[in-house]
Amino acid sequence: MRLNQITIGTTDLRRSERFYELLGLQLIVKENHYLRFQCPEGDSTFSVELVDSVPGGAQVSIYFESDDLDDQCARLRAAGVDFDSLPADMSWLWREAWLRDPDGHRLCLFHAGANRLNPPWRIPDPASRSWPSPGAAE
Template identity: 50%
Template sequence: MRLNQITIPVTDMTRSRSFYRRLGFRLLVDTPHYARFLAPDGDTTFSLQIADGPVSTGAVIYLECDKVDTEVERLRERGFQFETGPEDMGWLWREAILKDPDGHKIKIYHAGKNRIDPPWRVQED
């Protein structure tokens, strides 16, 4: 199996669609209640769906790049406000955090080999 996409609930499609397009996602499907995007790099897709009620945030969206500081500066120049970072984390990643219009946390990060192969990785029998 391959992960196809993640869909998150939003309260205002126009506002959220604009936010993710500004982040660099390419719009693939656009309806009043649903939008699907292609990630800026690679072939991962991501979608938004109008929520039936208030949005509860809990999922974290991770966007990996090679140069976190450069990417964060580029996004700041485009008007994005970050809550933290960039900073080195104890789990051997460098990351910065911002939130989308509905409060979904987005981490711009770089893990390199530690994304899949951290020093504490479980060893198969």
């Protein structure tokens, strides 16, 4: 199974189109009520659909990984994008920065390298784990 796309709501498609293209995503579908972008690396997509309102209390965080995080953040800041927090090294071995899109959706731009999928505390591969048989004595 692979994650294909994430769709979020916006109250202004044109504003979202400009923002996500500035972020570096490539617009591949544009309809009256819907935009779909392709991420510049890999085959993941991200879409935005027109809605009447965006719930203010929703806490979904969307993560975009960048190998040149600091340069990307500097470019976005120079273009007028405000950040909630600038790139910083975190205890979970990622470097990340936080911002919000024009509709208030929380975005994390980060770089994790090998630690994204293989942090030192990763649980063993399920195929290599041995589990007690049901009903086995402990």
